[in-house]
Amino acid sequence: MTMDDLAAKVRAGGRLDRAEALALYTGAPTPLLAGLADEVRVRKHPGNVVTYIIDRNVNYTNVCIARCNFCAFYRPVGSADGYVLGFEEIFRKIDETIALGGGQLLLQGGHNPDLPLAWYEDLFRAVKQRYPTFRLHALSPPEVIHLSRLSRLPVPEIIDRLVACGLDSIPGGGAEILVDRVRKLLNCYSKASADEWLDVMRHAHRAGLRTTATMMYGTVETVDERLEHLFRLRDLQDESCGAGSTPAGFTAFITWSYQPDHTELGGAEATGVDYLRTLAIARLVLDNFDNLQASWVTQGGKVGQLSLAFGANDMGSVMIEENVVRAAGASYCMDEIEIVRNIENAGFVAKRRNMHYEVQGDPIFRERSVPRMLELAVARVDGDSSRPPEIVRYAARSAAEKKARLEQSAD
Numbered sequence: 258m259t260m261d262d263l264a265a266k267v268r269a270g271g272r273l274d275r276a277e278a279l280a281l282y283t284g285a286p287t288p289l290l291a292g293l294a295d296e297v298r299v300r301k302h303p304g305n306v307v308t309y310i311i312d313r314n315v316n317y318t319n320v321c322i323a324r325c326n327f328c329a330f331y332r333p334v335g336s337a338d339g340y341v342l343g344f345e346e347i348f349r350k351i352d353e354t355i356a357l358g359g360g361q362l363l364l365q366g367g368h369n370p371d372l373p374l375a376w377y378e379d380l381f382r383a384v385k386q387r388y389p390t391f392r393l394h395a396l397s398p399p400e401v402i403h404l405s406r407l408s409r410l411p412v413p414e415i416i417d418r419l420v421a422c423g424l425d426s427i428p429g430g431g432a433e434i435l436v437d438r439v440r441k442l443l444n445c446y447s448k449a450s451a452d453e454w455l456d457v458m459r460h461a462h463r464a465g466l467r468t469t470a471t472m473m474y475g476t477v478e479t480v481d482e483r484l485e486h487l488f489r490l491r492d493l494q495d496e497s498c499g500a501g502s503t504p505a506g507f508t509a510f511i512t513w514s515y516q517p518d519h520t521e522l523g524g525a526e527a528t529g530v531d532y533l534r535t536l537a538i539a540r541l542v543l544d545n546f547d548n549l550q551a552s553w554v555t556q557g558g559k560v561g562q563l564s565l566a567f568g569a570n571d572m573g574s575v576m577i578e579e580n581v582v583r584a585a586g587a588s589y590c591m592d593e594i595e596i597v598r599n600i601e602n603a604g605f606v607a608k609r610r611n612m613h614y615e616v617q618g619d620p621i622f623r624e625r626s627v628p629r630m631l632e633l634a635v636a637r638v639d640g641d642s643s644r645p646p647e648i649v650r651y652a653a654r655s656a657a658e659k660k661a662r663l664e665q666s667a668d
């Protein structure tokens with residue numbers, strides 16, 4: 258097929274196969290790719306609205322046994338820089354989120370062997386008891402698998418138990434590239450193979466949960482492996498949505514480039530053009546996904562704004578706090594005023610949404626006064642090595658944690 262044939266197929270609403278997607282991704286001039294992605298966005302989202310959400314990224318622990326080589330965030334078990342947030346600290350973060358007009362935490366963390374399933378169940382119950390309408394978008398598939406291994410319970414049971422305690426939806430973290438060759442090279446195969454990641458999402462969808470899907474590109478994968486990732490997501494979305502009339506499956510797709518600073522893997526960051534082309538091809542391949550987010554947190558506000566011309570219909574989250582990407586060298590910050598300014602200056606109408614992409618209203622700062630946020634918060638201020646009081650209620654598994662408790666009780 259010529260480039261013109263491929264463009265005509267997309268414009269007619271045809272579904273791309275892998276060879277066609279590869280031809281477009283590698284061969285289409287960037288303006289053509291952008292134009293096609295924009296046409297598909299308009300078809301899916303007639304009108305001029307671009308959405309965003311006010312929520313907070315909270316990383317409840319940085320202690321992790323997975324040790325992915327692209328990750329600058331984790332600390333090994335026993336590290337002096339390791340932390341676990343206490344329930345009261347998390348409640349304070351929720352209070353601050355509500356004050357800024359937010360209604361959800363994106364809660365993710367390391368695979369900490371000293372946090373058993375009961376810790377998560379107690380935390381979720383406590384959050385819902387204090388904040389009944391507050392939403393928990395929590396625990397990416399590898400964290401669910403980690404809990405399944407720790408507790409020796411099957412994944413569907415873990416999901417059911419977490420839902421019973423207040424889990425509302427599952428974020429798509431930990432997908433990286435859903436190709437096992439790549440996962441082995443990134444040392445993230447053992448935390449979750451591609452099939453295992455997809456299986457958690459399959460079970461979540463069957464349990465009636467909505468989830469998101471992500472892709473971190475720009476490490477060791479080939480261009481064709483990026484496409485394999487997208488096609489695997491498209492297949493699962495087909496399966497999860499089936500012929501049902503109720504919304505199901507993934508609500509959105511988010512892609513970002515690998516951030517290399519302070520990582521074991523090292524290397525260089527992909528360019529802004531690579532990001533925009535990757536976003537555009539995702540819009541064309543993922544014809545069964547309604548929403549694509551712009552990743553301003555890795556690309557900055559200006560490329561984030563350009564994303565709206567390359568297939569994105571959503572500016573993602575105000576975020577409030579961020580620890581993972583910052584650890585790898587990127588530290589962009591946009592509060593609601595800044596996100597709305599970027600959306601409106603690009604010619605769109607900005608609307609607040611929830612995780613289900615239901616519009617919640619106009620920008621909150623136009624309804625009431627909210628504090629400006631000129632810097633993203635962090636999980637803990639530097640030097641705070643306090644241990645949450647409730648941690649001793651849960652059996653320690655690691656030698657380091659057992660030793661720390663003995664020393665604490667001897668003090």
Ligand code: SF4
Pocket residue numbers: 321322323324325328329330331366367368399445448
């Ligand atoms: S990416 Fe997640 S699972 Fe991998 S080392 Fe970092 S915190 Fe652990």
